[in-house]
Amino acid sequence: MPEGHTIHRLARDVADRFAGHPLDASSPQGKFADGAALLDGTALTVTEAHGKHLFLGFGPVGWVHIHLGLYGTFRFGEGPPPEPVGQVRLRLATRPDEPAVAGVPGPLHYADLRGPTRCELLTGPEKQAVSDRLGPDPLRPASDPRAAWERISRSRTSIAALLMDQKVVAGVGNVYRAEVLFRHGIDPYRAGRDLTREEWDALWADLVALMRDGVRKNRIDTVRDEHTPEAMGRPPRVDDHGGEVYVYRRAGQPCLVCGSPVATAELAARNLFWCPGCQRG
Numbered sequence: 394m395p396e397g398h399t400i401h402r403l404a405r406d407v408a409d410r411f412a413g414h415p416l417d418a419s420s421p422q423g424k425f426a427d428g429a430a431l432l433d434g435t436a437l438t439v440t441e442a443h444g445k446h447l448f449l450g451f452g453p454v455g456w457v458h459i460h461l462g463l464y465g466t467f468r469f470g471e472g473p474p475p476e477p478v479g480q481v482r483l484r485l486a487t488r489p490d491e492p493a494v495a496g497v498p499g500p501l502h503y504a505d506l507r508g509p510t511r512c513e514l515l516t517g518p519e520k521q522a523v524s525d526r527l528g529p530d531p532l533r534p535a536s537d538p539r540a541a542w543e544r545i546s547r548s549r550t551s552i553a554a555l556l557m558d559q560k561v562v563a564g565v566g567n568v569y570r571a572e573v574l575f576r577h578g579i580d581p582y583r584a585g586r587d588l589t590r591e592e593w594d595a596l597w598a599d600l601v602a603l604m605r606d607g608v609r610k611n612r613i614d615t616v617r618d619e620h621t622p623e624a625m626g627r628p629p630r631v632d633d634h635g636g637e638v639y640v641y642r643r644a645g646q647p648c649l650v651c652g653s654p655v656a657t658a659e660l661a662a663r664n665l666f667w668c669p670g671c672q673r674g
């Protein structure tokens with residue numbers, strides 16, 4: 394499951410390639426054929442992300458709402474689009490006759506969406522309704538962390554589960570929740586209502602900084618300067634998620650700060666990672 398920074402990055406990448414151009418839209422697989430027919434020939438005007446939800450604005454036609462879920466992918470290509478491979482729900486492509494700068498045709502771009510849990514056309518109010526069901530997103534500048542605090546401070550649920558609940562905070566996934574709790578020395582099983590306001594404000598500020606960094610670099614790094622491989626003289630981490638982290642998928646390995654073995658347990662159907670030495674109740 395991609396974390397929120399991936400979706401914000403995707404919103405930016407889609408806008409960079411397609412915004413302002415009338416696009417060819419199609420659904421080679423057929424499942425979004427009606428929607429694609431309405432979009433075909435329309436210009437993409439704006440893109441937005443809220444948590445793990447991506448919205449592509451097509452002016453008066455409305456918004457394409459995309460949720461990748463566990464298996465969805467949205468991949469880009471350059472040049473004339475090839476024959477679609479696999480189950481392409483939505484293909485967007487720039488047009489060959491589209492002039493870029495001073496009459497010179499721009500490079501052709503296309504993007505293929507496969508396997509999303511959601512790909513639907515929404516009106517403005519319908520899009521707003523999706524957003525209204527989500528908690529504040531650390532990557533949206535207008536987000537108000539007080540809305541999350543109101544839920545957290547009244548909840549007996551663990552802070553680890555609350556951080557993953559998209560109605561409470563939108564966009565935080567398994568990596569950021571494990572890492573941000575580690576960075577603040579908070580036991581993941583502490584109830585939300587046992588957090589102090591100061592602790593929440595610090596967690597939120599840190600999520601904003603870490604996730605912005607994730608959008609910029611397109612990977613998740615959470616270790617402080619003194620714990621990088623260079624600073625500690627240790628080999629870099631090898632993991633298909635990339636990035637330097639404290640506890641995520643490091644079960645049984647020594648904590649980079651105190652040396653205790655990193656612990657793991659299942660919580661709300663996802664693997665939780667933490668350091669029992671650094672994160673006490």
Ligand SMILES: [Zn+2]
Nearest residue numbers: 648651668671
């Ligand atoms: Zn530790």
